Structures are given as structure tokens and as C-alpha cells.
Amino acid sequence: MISTYQRLKRRRDAGEISGFTLIELLIVIVVLGILAAVVIFALGGITGKSAVAACQADGATVSTAISAFNAQNPGTTVTETLLTGSTDGGPYIQSWPSNLPHYIFTINAGVLQVATLPAGNVTSGSTFANYTGPSSCSAVQ
8 A cells, every 4th residue: 555655656756647546635625624614613603783773773763763753743643554655544664563573572551572582583563562672682692
């Protein structure tokens, strides 16, 4: 086996054999796999942070739309339909914000509510809590 290795090495050094050996290719694949794993773990936290930022931005947008609606329509109970313009009196927002499975907003009796739990697995049947500002999105994952 040593003699075969030496013979192949001489042929390679002489330029008779071109290309990479199997060992060299395997080492490159392992190194690339390690680098890919590092990148995936480094980017894992970014998606969670972006979901929190999106929830906060959506909450602020809907809160502003509710305030605008209430200013123009005093005494009228605001609904999702009135804000998105599906009936007369809108639109105050273009589309209703939702980012399932991270969070979902709804209006109940004129009050904006958000569901953020269970974290990372929110459905339309999740428990809603009143939206009180950006801190309401702290459980988003």
C-alpha cells in the first residue's frame, strides 16, 4: 500500500494525474459542513428578533389606525372590517396584520388584542391579550 501511494504521488508530482484525491475532497466537504452549521446557528436568533420587530410594527400600525378611526367616527365601535375598508368608512390599513405561527392580532369589543402564546405555535384559536404597546410582543418567537 505504501508503494502504491508513493507511485501515485510520483505520477501526480510529474503532472500525469490531475485532480483531487478522495481524502482532499472529504476534508473540503467536512469543512464546508462545519461552516454551514456555524452560519445556521448564527442566523437562528435573527429570525426571532425579526418576528418581534414585525409584531411591534404591526401593533403600532393597527393602534394608529384605531386612533384615526375613533377620531373620525366617535361613538362607533371599531372592527377589523371597518379598518381594512371592506365596508364604508375605511380603509385605515391596507390589510390585516398576521404572522402565523408567531403572532396574530384581532379586535374584540373595540379593543386591539394580540396572541403570542404558545410561542412559535400561535393559531387563530390561541388566547388573546390586550395589546398595550411593544412590550405585548415580548413572547413572540
